[in-house]
Amino acid sequence: xxxxxxxxxxTAKTYTFMVTADGNISKELFAGERFNRNAHPCFRTxxxxxxxxxxxxxxxxxxxxxxxxxxxxxPYNPEDCLRxxxxxxxxxxxxxxxxNRQMPGPSIEVCLGDEIIVDVExxxxxxxxxxxxxxxHQKASPYMDGVPFVTQCPIQPGTTFRYRFTAExxxxxxxxxxxxxxxxxxxxxxxxxxxxxxxxxxxxxxDYDLSSHVMIVLDWEPQILIEKFLxxxxxxxxxxxxxxxxxxxxxxxxxxxxxxxxxxxTARFVVKKGYRYRFRxxxxxFMNCPIxxxxxxxxxxxxxxxxxxxxxxxxxxxxxxxxxxxDFVLNADQPTGLYWMRFRGLMDCDERFTSAHQAAVLQYxxxxxxxxxxxELHYHNTHKNGLEINSLNTAPGKRNSVSIVELQSLDVDWxxxxxxxxxxxxxISYDFYKIDNPHFHKSGLYGYADVLDVQQQLQTPQxxxxxxxLPSFPLLPGRNQLDTSLFCxxxxxxxxxxxxxxxxxxxxxPLNSVVELILIDRGFSFDANHPFHLHGHTFRVxxxxxxxxxxxxxxxxxxxxxxxxxRNMTRPPKxxxxxxxDGGYTILRFLASNPGYWLFHCHIEFHIEIGMALVxxxxxxxxxxxxxxxxxxxxxxxxxxxxx
Numbered sequence: 094x095x096x097x098x099x100x101x102x103x104t105a106k107t108y109t110f111m112v113t114a115d116g117n118i119s120k121e122l123f124a125g126e127r128f129n130r131n132a133h134p135c136f137r138t139x140x141x142x143x144x145x146x147x148x149x150x151x152x153x154x155x156x157x158x159x160x161x162x163x164x165x166x167x168p169y170n171p172e173d174c175l176r177x178x179x180x181x182x183x184x185x186x187x188x189x190x191x192x193n194r195q196m197p198g199p200s201i202e203v204c205l206g207d208e209i210i211v212d213v214e215x216x217x218x219x220x221x222x223x224x225x226x227x228x229x230h231q232k233a234s235p236y237m238d239g240v241p242f243v244t245q246c247p248i249q250p251g252t253t254f255r256y257r258f259t260a261e262x263x264x265x266x267x268x269x270x271x272x273x274x275x276x277x278x279x280x281x282x283x284x285x286x287x288x289x290x291x292x293x294x295x296x297x298x299x300d301y302d303l304s305s306h307v308m309i310v311l312d313w314e315p316q317i318l319i320e321k322f323l324x325x326x327x328x329x330x331x332x333x334x335x336x337x338x339x340x341x342x343x344x345x346x347x348x349x350x351x352x353x354x355x356x357x358x359t360a361r362f363v364v365k366k367g368y369r370y371r372f373r374x375x376x377x378x379f380m381n382c383p384i385x386x387x388x389x390x391x392x393x394x395x396x397x398x399x400x401x402x403x404x405x406x407x408x409x410x411x412x413x414x415x416x417x418x419x420d421f422v423l424n425a426d427q428p429t430g431l432y433w434m435r436f437r438g439l440m441d442c443d444e445r446f447t448s449a450h451q452a453a454v455l456q457y458x459x460x461x462x463x464x465x466x467x468x469e470l471h472y473h474n475t476h477k478n479g480l481e482i483n484s485l486n487t488a489p490g491k492r493n494s495v496s497i498v499e500l501q502s503l504d505v506d507w508x509x510x511x512x513x514x515x516x517x518x519x520x521i522s523y524d525f526y527k528i529d530n531p532h533f534h535k536s537g538l539y540g541y542a543d544v545l546d547v548q549q550q551l552q553t554p555q556x557x558x559x560x561x562x563l564p565s566f567p568l569l570p571g572r573n574q575l576d577t578s579l580f581c582x583x584x585x586x587x588x589x590x591x592x593x594x595x596x597x598x599x600x601x602x603p604l605n606s607v608v609e610l611i612l613i614d615r616g617f618s619f620d621a622n623h624p625f626h627l628h629g630h631t632f633r634v635x636x637x638x639x640x641x642x643x644x645x646x647x648x649x650x651x652x653x654x655x656x657x658x659x660r661n662m663t664r665p666p667k668x669x670x671x672x673x674x675d676g677g678y679t680i681l682r683f684l685a686s687n688p689g690y691w692l693f694h695c696h697i698e699f700h701i702e703i704g705m706a707l708v709x710x711x712x713x714x715x716x717x718x719x720x721x722x723x724x725x726x727x728x729x730x731x732x733x734x735x736x737x
């Protein structure tokens with residue numbers, strides 16, 4: 094079968110392409126919508142016998158500015174806020190790190206079987222970068238996973254790296270920088286893989302799947318994240334987000350004009366009465382700020398999470414954690430009007446701290462493109478009573494709440510990872526620890542106990558009391574240089590409960606083994622929350638529970654050995670990102686079928702940046718694919734002074 098190669102095209106027209114339930118694409122003009130970012134020819138009707146296409150994209154990553162000269166008179170003239178290259182954000186002027194001067198960046202929307210080629214040009218001033226295809230397993234292309242010092246060398250300034258792989262997993266994914274805190278400053282975008290209608294078990298649930306109904310939510314700051322990171326880790330700065338954004342837009346800063354207040358615009362999603370629409374929600378946040386989503390006068394029917402189909406369930410709201418994706422169907426069955434879509438920050442964003450919240454507009458066709466709903470907007474009316482999916486720190490069996498483990502996969506095929514006894518079981522516990530992390534506390538100078546201001550005492554989040562430290566060259570392509578005896582885990586480390594441990598934290602499992610992970614949130618230091626993401630694999634969520642305000646690994650081990658940790662082995666949901674109740678546990682199962690080195694980490698930016706991660710080595714080196722020809726190399730330069 095040959096492939097048809099097409100180049101990336103952009104347009105400033107306000108056309109919205111719509112995939113109908115029967116797989117056809119229609120085109121409507123929705124005046125007032127942001128310019129179409131999905132005019133790439135690979136966004137098309139997916140057909141059963143269609144010819145796969147080669148989809149080429151050019152990503153130019155650079156530092157840019159919100160409310161730049163491209164915005165003209167935004168927000169005083171709302172239309173100016175919708176101009177190409179205008180990033181209104183929340184109304185604050187601040188630097189942003191963006192791809193092709195867009196936030197979110199370009200949306201990649203293709204059909205199953207297409208070949209994707211993305212040339213990432215690093216135009217940053219002195220910073221390296223990389224792109225991770227979040228939720229995509231890179232089964233036949235492990236070197237394209239985009240994790241510096243695991244699967245590739247970072248992309249150096251002034252250079253271009255080509256990511257090339259075939260779209261073999263349908264669903265809602267997203268791409269983002271996997272370097273430092275770049276995702277938090279704007280380097281992210283949607284990655285959607287669609288299937289022909291006859292291969293889509295949910296195609297009867299909705300009438301339209303609009304490109305303009307892809308929704309990326311995140312927490313947001315008036316400052317760049319490296320500044321906030323340094324203030325928090327080296328001084329008394331906080332780690333709380335001020336507000337939220339939806340598709341790069343939101344109302345936060347007040348502007349005065351003619352004795353009235355105006356804001357930068359919110360995102361706007363247009364529907365037509367009498368039709369059902371598929372929305373795709375991507376959580377790209379970077380802080381400990383779970384986001385609750387609800388819609389005035391409408392329910393939502395969840396049909397998928399992390400690209401995996403679920404038995405539909407209708408609810409009033411859903412909570413998403415960093416890295417998660419949810420697809421839901423909205424029935425536009427209310428009177429024609431304007432309705433708020435409400436977003437409420439939880440945990441570190443709740444009313445105890447910043448009360449971060451945001452809104453978007455659900456606009457029925459025929460209504461004003463510039464007006465807003467009349468209902469008031471504030472933090473305390475962003476919560477909607479009734480059934481909620483994926484509630485914060487909630488165990489199964491709670492009234493008006495359905496936890497992830499209580500959802501059902503639509504996949505009825507037998508899964509080898511659901512056999513009675515796994516081949517390997519790992520207990521992975523974590524908390525924030527009061528230790529002298531030498532990166533932030535120098536013992537004898539300003540050690541943890543020496544610092545009198547508690548706001549400057551930094552507690553370190555770790556997995557099994559270990560912080561991940563990667564070598565100076567990537568594990569996968571540089572595996573022939575590795576001395577694997579230097580890998581560490583809790584079985585070969587000592588004194589890590591009392592002092593800081595940092596090493597190449599690796600768990601090794603044979604290819605095609607069934608692995609069970611029992612994640613334990615000890616919950617002693619803070620009422621916190623950690624969403625975990627696994628690269629290279631999908632897992633089943635088979636258990637979840639909350640013991641109390643805190644719990645120890647020893648307690649969980651005893652409960653598990655006594656048979657008190659319940660496991661759902663009947664069509665448990667498939668995911669790649671999941672949360673753990675504070676003072677509780679979550680149990681995962683996956684089939685280690687993808688040979689290579691794969692990162693497993695907390696998806697909160699500050700936590701992974703200081704080592705809240707580990708690596709799974711799946712299979713032997715001989716079972717891993719060879720590196721592509723001329724694959725970039727990197728590493729230390731420390732010559733032997735004794736050799737002339």
